[in-house]
Amino acid sequence: MKVKGEVYCLTLNMADEQARFEALLQGLMSEDNESRTQNEGLYDKIPGPTKLPMLVQSMSNSNISIEIRTLSSVLLRRLFTNEFEEVWPKLSPELQTAVKEKLMSAITEELTPPVRRKVCDATAELARNMIDDEENMNWPEVLKFMFESASSPDSGLRESALHIFKNVPGIFGKQQSHYMDVIKQMLSRCLADRDNPQVWFEAIKASTAFLVANDKNNHLLHHFKDLLPPMIQLITTAFLVACHKNNPLLHHFKDLLSYGTGQLIATAFLVAYDKNNHLLYHFKDLLPPMIQGMNESLSADDDSLMKCLIELAENVPKFLRPQMDNIIPFCLKVISDANLSDSMRQLGMEAIVTLSETAPAMVRKFGKYMPLLVPQVLALMVDLEEEEDWSIQDEPEEEDTESNSIAAESALDRLACALGGKTMLPHILANIPQMLQNGDWRYRHAALMAISACAEGCHQQMEGMLNNILDAVLPFLKDPHPRVRYAGCNAIGQLCRDFGPLFQKKYHNRVVPELLQIMDDNGNPRVQSHGAAALVNFAEECPKIVLSQYLDVILNKMEQVLSSKFKELLEKGVKLVLEQVVTALASVADTVEEKFTQYYDRFMPCLKYIMQNAVTKEMRLLRGKTIECISLIGLAVGKEKFLQDCSDVMQMLLKTQTDLSEMEDDDPQISYMISAWARMCKILGKEFQQYLPLVMPPVLKAASLKPEVALLDSDEIKDMQGDTDWEFVNVGEQQSFGIRTAGLEEKTTACQMLVCYARELKEGFAEYAEEVVKTMVPLLKFYFEDDIRIAASESLPFLIDCAKIRGDQYVAEMWNYICPSLLKAIEIEPEQSVLPEHLYALSKIRGDQYVAEMWNYICPSLLKAIEIEPEQSVLPEHLYALSKCIEKLGKGCLSQENMNLVISLLEKQLQSHFKKQEERHEKRKDEDYDEDLEEDLLEEVTLPKCVFTCLIPDHC
Template sequence: MCIQFVNNPEKNESYRHSSLEVITSICESTPSAVKKRAHALIPEILKSCLLLMTEMDDDIEEWLAVDDVDEEEDEESANIGMSSLDRIACSLGGKAVFQPFVDIARHLLQDGDWKRRHAALMGLSTIGEGCQRSMEPKIETVVGTIVPFLQDQHPRVRYAACNALGQMSTDFAPTLQKKCHEKVVVGLITALIDLSCPRVATHAGAALVNFSEDCPKQVISAYLPVIMEKLEFVLENTFKKLVEQGKKLILEQVITTIASVADAAQDQFVTYYSKLMPPLKFILEQASDDRFKTLRGKTIECISLIGLAVGKDMFKEDAITIMTLLSNTMSELAPDDPQCSYMISSWTRICKVLGSDFAPFLPKVMGPVMRAASYKPDVAVLEDEEVQHDDPAWQFHSIGENKNFGIRTSGLEEKVTACDMIVCYARELKEAFAPFVDEVAEQTLTHLRFIFHDGVRSSAAETVPLLIECVKPQGLERMRSLWTRFLPALTAALKTETDLDVTVELISAVSESIDVLGRNGITPGELSEISVLVQEQLNEYEKRRQEREAEEADEDEDPEDANEKMNAENEEEAAVLARISDVVHSCFETFGPDFVSFFDPIFPAVVHLLDPKRHYADRQWSICMLDDLIEFAPQGAANYQRQFIDAMLRAVEDEYPEVRQAAAYGFGVMALKGDSEFVPALAAALGPLCNCIARPGARDTEEGVIATENAIAAVAKILKYGQINIDPTQLIPLFLSWLPTWEDKEESVHIYNYFCDLVETNHASVLGVDNSNLPRLLDIIISSFHLGAFDESDEKNHSVMMRMQAIVKTIASNEAIFQSLLAQANLDEGRLVTLRGILDPQQQAQH
């Protein structure tokens, strides 16, 4: 009945909206029942959402005339349809929603009515969050479907295509960026430079921001010349429109897009600094009209992000000039001026660039910052008739019996921002911030208990380890003078904290403080306190899980669906568990085997998390803690192994790549430790590791790739160090078939060191009959360099890189044979360029 109501345009609009809300609420409250008992209705539910999403205004002229990106369309039905679709997708999940939706969207995209095409495209971007695991392996197909609509005859359809690509760039990063970069970048740039439709061009620029934010540097760098050529063209032409017509829509966006591209490209952006900085500074100085406050703020943001990208040497002179301008201007701005937030965030970025050279500005900056951070909100309890609900400076909450609790919020957001700035200054300036440490420490202890805003408590927690590091040059006693006050405060705060985001920061403060203080900075008594803290947090984690399960109890609940569901609450809980794992990691890394006795009481709770019926994040982080036990206290792990090895063997073939990665890493570490007590476990792990690598879709997602490469590295470590009694003749050809790897740079050193061992010893399984495998070996080495398998800034990689270069040079020493091998290897032009760099290191350095 509800579906019929929604689908009937003759019915009153509010009834239709209420009917869809009923459907959506049922999907959210009893998703398993809907999937089991109303499975056939799911396509109809999706159609109802899409039908509302087609109810849009036909007046395109009004839509085109908008010059404010924040101006929203008054299209309530369409917005309700889209919001409901999002909630339904998140509730029912990708297995139930993705394929039915794709089937419906395919027909809508071929419809002559622009509203239907628009709804299909907006729908594809809306379901991404809920259907992430089902959709990501098909992302190339989905993107290929969307890109042609960037050229649609109707501007709102083109806008929707931009919207879809932008949202998916966020939802499926960095998989989309790695697999679909050419289609997306070329398509968005084409839409961006069509200035005849400012709203579409602006949205293309916004989508390019989303694409850039999580784009690997090597991907964005390849497109940098063409992207910047087009952005400079748009900047020049839209600045003319600002001067001549006062139009600012595209200009604001293109400045933001330039900032985002600079942030992604980092030092590769140096080439464009001298071209862009003068016009940006000109806008900053000339756009003084009140209409252009946001434009000026975005320009400040852009300049600071470019400075962060190109570095101190190039930016220092401009940074000091701009910093002087900003510090003089800031005092003149009203608190609600949109420029304020941009200026404050820009100060922090400039601080990051200048480092210790920012210190001279601190006395001028810290005065207003500390005043804002010290703000104490007024509170009041008022009768109902005394409350002035229209006063924007106050927020009131009913506490019953005609009483209302009120808090004056006008200075609260400024307080939060100031606390964030203090975090940045302490992090970036280190010992230069030392003169302010005592004052900030007192404030931090107070702010850990600040009940009126979780952001203040989070910033206070972040500040703790940073302040300890600021006084590190003053010696251990000075560091401990802070730590002995902070640890009890953190422990007390964790006992009363109810916000999980703040809990995450409080636990992080403990692990990061351990890293800063080191072995000599923490007493056995304090280590015992930390062990108890971890136990308490694991107990609280389990208690919350049981409470959620009790609330969500459903006789039709499918364990597999329950395990897959990763809503906002699950993500928050997983973040808590991840930070608990960080504390265990910090303790094992700092104290090694000496932490085992403190880990003993924690161990049962960790093993309890391995249950395959639990959420995958439980298994993932439990195994990460066991990995630390294996890596830093192998004898302790050997004593415990009977209680977790079977679970880890199962985890290598887990459905979830995050779990597979953690388990594969653990077996690799076991091999590296070379303990004979691990030999049976390592022999048993080879089969599951090979299955993990060969599983269908092993490389379809970013997480899958990392898990697969960890499994390959684990096999290499077992064969190299594992002491197992096995004939590697069959495994070695399989190992070679898995190469090259390139995503997990930390594991590359292990994978390619073993590869070099095999080649350098002329292993028959590697070279092949009559050296027939040489073209393949060349391709592996060249591709590993070409695809960026090594972090060249990490000295651990230098040795293996030199070994691989030496192998290529040895093969190349016979010119005739080498040319024949190259012909057989059939290298593309990019790999041939890489090869020339390997043979000529000087050329490689220039490249």
Template sequence: MTTIPSTDEQKFLATLQECLQPDNEKRIAAEAIYQDIPDEQKIVLLMSTLRNISLGTPLRAFAAVLLRRLFQTQYENFWSKYSPDQQMALKKELLARITQIDDDETIRKKICYVVAELARNLMDENDQSQWPEVMEFLFQSANSSHSTLKESSLIIFEAFPGIFGNQAEQLTQIIHQIFLNCLNDQETKVRYTAATAFAAYLKHNCDNAQLLNIYRDCLPFLITTVTHSLGNTDDDTVLKALVDIAENVPKYLRPAVDDIFNLMLQTMQEKDKFEESRRHLALEVLITLSETASGMVRKVAKKYLNRLVPQLLEMMVDLDDDAEWSTKDTIEDEEDDSNAVVGESSLDRLACALGGKTVLNYILTTVQTMLQNPDWRYRHAGLMALSATGEGCHKEMGAMLDDLVNGILVFLKDSHPRVRYAACNALGQMSTDFQGTFQKKFHAKVIPGLLSILDDHDNPRTQAHGGAALVNFSEDCPPRLLVEHLPQIIEKLEQVLSRKYQELVHHNRKLVLEQIVTTLAAIADTVAQEFSPYYDRFMPQLKYLFKNAVSVDYRMLRGKTMECISLIGLAVGKEKVCFYH
């Protein structure tokens, strides 16, 4: 490679240091200087930084990251500017840096990623590698007595599983033996890295059934490696590799499906031993497998769903008993990785993947017990489970809708506001999942039930959710059915709108007001001209709200009010509208 004056090196090192500064101004200035350096010169300077083992690890690691980024995004701009000798020198040095086994592990790993990127770029249009030395290096390293070199070869392989290009087929036996040996290696790190590389390789060859069959004898060693990682380390890399295989090559796992279900269910149960994140990953293996190989999972479902479904529902019970939850005016998004959220979304996915014929009985058996529990969290979880199950178990739940709805309606009068909230959620979701049929069969019970929730002024979050459920119900409701209840709906919405407007003025509370405006818009949109007699009762207040809710805090309210005014105008027709008068 081109030699550079030491002064330039010193300036460059200073620039890199500034790029790592927490001070925004200094960092942005340094990044601008870096960007102005020609790409071919950057490569030389970055290689010089990597070569200098006297520098600190953070700086050299950063140089490796930048080097990889250049090969990822700018390869076409600089590679051809080097002579063949310079190109060869760079390739040799990159491989030589990996063989420095006493160097920092972080640096070596990042250089492996650089090598993988360069190898990817050096694959021609015929899938022929223009860097035969890297393949030779991989084979030698994978068979080396040094575990560090084995690990390095596997990291490169994982980063670019297509590295053998059009020679992969003729090298199948050699590659197969590498994986078999490395998955059974005495060094833990080698086995773990082999598992992740193997997952990448299977994904790369996911459509080649014949090839996957050749690697069938690696499966027991893969499962053994997953089991070992669960029992001996906090690192979830190997478990994530299993998720990847379940997602991309599920049928490869068929011979081990029983082992996988037992191992993952056991991991999920070990609350005292494992972090939540690990138990969630174990669950993800099973849910992903159910989605990608539903037929395969259905065949063994009877053995495992009586353990899996109760665990999902138990996760949904894991709620904080926050006394202020139902009175908060600002709703914060629930954490996506909380037990309750993961459990509910997983139940939804499981039902959609396997269908009601397979899962519904297991769900209902557990839910019936939960709904009788004196602890509000169990009743809440049971109702939320019914919400989550409707889409996947549509046919089976449709046949028992009368009993389900009558059972849910009871909980609109539950003593706990969050249970009442969950009942609203279930009715709202069922309105969507069983649209048309649901509205025709249950309008006489559901509409009065949801209107009663709108009187719950002590628990605005529950009150607002009643309004939201009414939106779901009305959107798919035949207009004539809604018109039957229109006087009662209008009276209730008018009462709540007036009261919540006063709460906005005096206490700056807007959650329920935003929802009631949305509910009113949905009702008007559904009943159309039938809303005309009520136009004058709402429009003056809505216009006033729109014109005066101008602060940033009221942006959402103003937008919803504008939408409501527009939908009411469209519903009643232009003759009735006098927005500008």
């Protein structure tokens, strides 16, 4: 009896502890921020091995609320995702087994679908962790459970099996090939389960992911091809249902609203095996019912299956080819149906655009749809709303990137770049003239924006008709509607950018007067500002000799506008046009350089006044642009002319510098200040040294910025959707890697400025050399931004030079600090275009003999990489790196042994090239072969050429 009593007490204590834990979970959902934060702190303090079984118990306790069971499942999955390696090994084998069994039983016993799906998420995450580095699945029971559930008469269990499979498509590990037929049977059976939409919706997403994961497995794709027709048929059927709201069939699909999230399964599996061509061929039959399901999802305005179609288009476009005559018309119907949501219509457009980007030759073969597609895209560009105060807004709101007009403009740009001008331009030009003549301003606006959007992709074809294009665009700079004039400025600016300097050379006499006239549009400041922006584009790409012809007329106009807008700034506080005119003035000065000297005195007093007095928060951008303008003018006219104002400017910069601690982190002045200091350094030379104590702290702070990074699960990332400060990359099922990009641009600029200071000041920078070295060396491994690694590498030789004034011993110590990191950077550098910069830095520091030794270390590895590189897209980068290294190192850099290796590799590449030449003859017979594809294939001829070019002068 005593033993029983002790067990009873122990059980009671555990029950009390579990109850307290569940109360804590309830507190995590408190609406009171203070209470919730306190409970979060208590939860975080519980050790993982203690927390895990308690979460499992809460998750499976049907006597507590749905909310707590759901939260327990979510927290358990996060624990498996983030702490598995720390927690799981600390559990006893018996407890590990109990957790696995409890998860599977919870799926079977849970009656609430949303909770069951969360339990499946946790189960899938544990299953993922049960696959070891050798791809062995160490939880075979979950495979048996999954197959049994997929065959269960309970539709909820079938859905659960697919949900797990979706989350972990690699669940079979290296035994996948043995299960291929079983996988296909499971997916096929579930796709055919028309009585349970949630089941085949899950199967559609799983199949999509599976196909995407195996996009290189042609055998698997072929094996699945018979499923494609019914899938497309289902999509079309559902779309027709969605278009006819009173159709009685709509009632049949009402349940889809509740099961939109349950469709991801086969999608994830196929995504995970996108390199397995054999597997894709084997599963080709799944495609038709998948497409059918995507169509039916439209009846509920559920976009998840449309996203599956886009995912297939992105990863296995050729798999969709047999159904292109159904897919494209379906997408066109989606785009054109005004009864659908904007987001759904945009997804229809995105599907075609994605196909065009991933399989342009294939889409070009279906060119019969281009006369239908282009008008639909242009029609979405017309979807604009009238805003009465649009043209006079001094602080315009950011464009809505989710609007139809912006999405369609981006789509037209991408289509032109993907399919090329020969395919796209004729259809664009067939529509634009009528649009330009339309009495509705929105059509004229869309036509002009379309010219801007297609300029890059249709460059080759448009270059020969620039005169006609300009004839069409220029009259609309005088259009009665301000937004049309704005679009006209946009088109001119884009032509200047995409076709410069040819455009400026040929049409300066027509463009400059029109843009200057736009700058008189005082009643519509947004148009006036955009005219100045177009002038910036003109000046940036314009040859100095051409722009110099217009200096009088341009600068007279700028002086006039600057004066009037400066007055408006003082009287009304408006600044939009002034900001852009200051930028335009800077661009002109930067281009004409010393020719600006005679105009210097007309502008500098006003600019200095703005810099001195525009100190409020609302004026930060104006002041930053003014600082940029002053420093660019100083650089243009040179030290002698600038010296008269240099002291005043430096004092204002220094005052701002001392107030820097009071600035907010996102203050736009900071980046302008950093760049301006570098220009002042170039202007003043060694005289700049005296200002370093004030200049260096913010530059070092910006260069040392550590970006915020995070590994987020699918639930967490939903909370951050729409945060433009973050960028995310999918790194696996249910997980994304995020980096906060705010500050990265300033960090890059600061690193480049440090290079400038070290280069310009030499021994005058010695005092800061050590601190800068300690800042820059770690950045050799800053893989978020190539330009930062390049700046870090570029700075090292200059920093060594700076340090020489302190003696050989100091330099030797600095080199001992630099060397290991630089060598490691050379060894692991992922970007072959950056590697030569590292080598160049090494050569500048240690001289030819040391670099020769280093080259002897690098060369064999690089040659080996070329020899065994499996990816044809990567091989050119290796060859380019080899050629650049040979070019930089010069004659004699290859030993006879390495020379023999290079020759052997080149011979191998030539043999491969000639083999590809034979393959090209066969590919000409391919149904998708065209001239553009031929151009891509011909580029293969140049692969060994870059190395030959470097070798011939060296060794012949």
